[in-house]
Amino acid sequence: MKRTFMLLLSLMVLLATLATVSAQDRRRHRSRFGRKSRTVAIIGGGAAAGALLGGKKGAAIGAGGAGLYAMNRPAAKRHFKHRTRRIGTVASGTALGAGIGGAVGHKKGALIGAGAGAGSSYLYTRRYRRHRRIN
Numbered sequence: 001m002k003r004t005f006m007l008l009l010s011l012m013v014l015l016a017t018l019a020t021v022s023a024q025d026r027r028r029h030r031s032r033f034g035r036k037s038r039t040v041a042i043i044g045g046g047a048a049a050g051a052l053l054g055g056k057k058g059a060a061i062g063a064g065g066a067g068l069y070a071m072n073r074p075a076a077k078r079h080f081k082h083r084t085r086r087i088g089t090v091a092s093g094t095a096l097g098a099g100i101g102g103a104v105g106h107k108k109g110a111l112i113g114a115g116a117g118a119g120s121s122y123l124y125t126r127r128y129r130r131h132r133r134i135n
Contacts, residue, residue, distance in 0.1 A: 042070040064096025093121020
């Protein structure tokens with residue numbers, strides 16, 4: 001089961017990276033979704049895909065990964081407050097860590113993974129905070 005899950009997950013990532021995108025296509029069109037609704041749809045889609053592949057733990061992994069992507073894309077940086085994005089990133093990292101830890105070590109692994117995911121995603125949000133010194 002684990003091998004099948006990992007094979008399908010890596011195949012999904014491979015297919016997502018092979019999508020063709022035209023750099024010259026600059027047409028702007030109005031989306032049917034609002035910007036915040038799109039973020040929710042990205043996270044929900046990741047959770048649904050993970051749940052189909054790996055049950056509860058897969059849903060946590062999918063939602064966590066999609067949440068990290070959704071909260072750190074350029075549109076989210078423009079339309080969400082910094083505090084909201086930080087909370088979303090830390091919550092997504094916690095879910096991702098708990099899912100991976102639960103897949104490896106059940107309940108105790110999920111707790112350890114959740115702590116590691118929360119800590120590392122918080123540090124990730126702090127990476128751009130550089131103070132300029134004036135000489």
